[in-house]
Amino acid sequence: MSFIKNIPGILFATIVALVAIEMSSRYPSLGKNGLSILTLAILIGIAIGNMPIYKFLISYCGSGINFSKQKVLRLGIILYGFRLTFQDIGDVGIGGIVIDAVMLISTFILAVYLGMRYFKLDRDTSVLIGAGSSICGAAAILATQPILKASNERVAVAISTIVIFGTVAIFIYPIIHSYALLHYVEYCSPEKFGIYIGSTIHEVAQVVATADAISDDVTNTAVIAKMVRVMMLAPFLIGVSVLASLSEKADKTSANRDATSGGIRKSIGKFFPVFAVLFLIAIGINSTGYISQPVRTGLVYLDNFLLALAMGALGLTTHISAIAKAGTGPLKLAAILFLWLVLGGVVINIAVGQFV
Numbered sequence: 001m002s003f004i005k006n007i008p009g010i011l012f013a014t015i016v017a018l019v020a021i022e023m024s025s026r027y028p029s030l031g032k033n034g035l036s037i038l039t040l041a042i043l044i045g046i047a048i049g050n051m052p053i054y055k056f057l058i059s060y061c062g063s064g065i066n067f068s069k070q071k072v073l074r075l076g077i078i079l080y081g082f083r084l085t086f087q088d089i090g091d092v093g094i095g096g097i098v099i100d101a102v103m104l105i106s107t108f109i110l111a112v113y114l115g116m117r118y119f120k121l122d123r124d125t126s127v128l129i130g131a132g133s134s135i136c137g138a139a140a141i142l143a144t145q146p147i148l149k150a151s152n153e154r155v156a157v158a159i160s161t162i163v164i165f166g167t168v169a170i171f172i173y174p175i176i177h178s179y180a181l182l183h184y185v186e187y188c189s190p191e192k193f194g195i196y197i198g199s200t201i202h203e204v205a206q207v208v209a210t211a212d213a214i215s216d217d218v219t220n221t222a223v224i225a226k227m228v229r230v231m232m233l234a235p236f237l238i239g240v241s242v243l244a245s246l247s248e249k250a251d252k253t254s255a256n257r258d259a260t261s262g263g264i265r266k267s268i269g270k271f272f273p274v275f276a277v278l279f280l281i282a283i284g285i286n287s288t289g290y291i292s293q294p295v296r297t298g299l300v301y302l303d304n305f306l307l308a309l310a311m312g313a314l315g316l317t318t319h320i321s322a323i324a325k326a327g328t329g330p331l332k333l334a335a336i337l338f339l340w341l342v343l344g345g346v347v348i349n350i351a352v353g354q355f356v
Contacts, residue, residue: 009064009313010072012057016045016312017305032212033170036205038138039163041308042156045315058316068313070146074275076306077143081282082291082299084227091224096195099352100229103199103345104236107134111337119329123247124150127240128158129330133337136230137162137203142310143233143276147241152314153322160323161334166202172342173197174213192353194221199229200345231283237276 020041024031030040048054058065089097111130115121128150131140141158144150180188187193194211197218201207207226211219285291291299 006064006067009061012061013068013313017308032209041311042315045312049316065313073310078278079303081279085287104134132162152318156318165338166206173210190217194218195225197222198225200341234276234280
């Protein structure tokens, strides 16, 4: 009976997801300009959620909406693994892996350090912006949110920064490529420039849109490099879970030291989020080659729908007034991270290429 009360909220979020999917299908130019299905879903959800006329309906559907942005979200992240294979690692070589890892770690550390130290942002906002910038945009933010138990508004703020600077990247990188062709042609091979794009641009869709403006060969390499970066999401989530648990433990008072065995098991669960492990297992299953292409395609479509549903649910419970209170700090942080990805990415790609 408890699940039945979730049905109205799930249906409400489903409608938002279907509208986003239909818009993305009918107007492909939206995706090419940085508005992926997930971004559209949260924007539509926010638009509906902030209309006074829907206030009572959203309140009535609260249980199902919460279920969608928690349980459905985790399932969507797990199924995301069926887009990837461990064989992708070999396709970019050790150099591509090292570049992806260095960019991920450096960008995330920079985000947390600058966000909390200089911009005085809260931990959750800094970590979410760092996750989105360093790994795979909205999907990484969504995956990190349940570990931090971050508010919808912080998630929306983080995603908005990804949309803004990921869209800017779509137009800037082809210009960088044209300039490099004139002055640094040795760094413009499809392999080198493709890895540069895949290791530094936020969203998978933004990587495709950017690389497609250059050439098919660049696109192929860029997507593989990006997929290797996405694969790093699972160990990243486990790392964030460990740090979050240690932080919570440090803040506990002496009254909480007498933890029960159930509390210990709960702590272990925080250190190793089950959905992150299942995400890795999904990659492993997909890597075997036993899943047919039609089945894999179906799983990807299902995953797009589930993630859009979760994003729609997040949007429905996100209040614009709360986002406005975040101020310009998150935008400034995201801007610095973007400059690091573009300029620091050039340095790291060239440096690693010299030694690996």
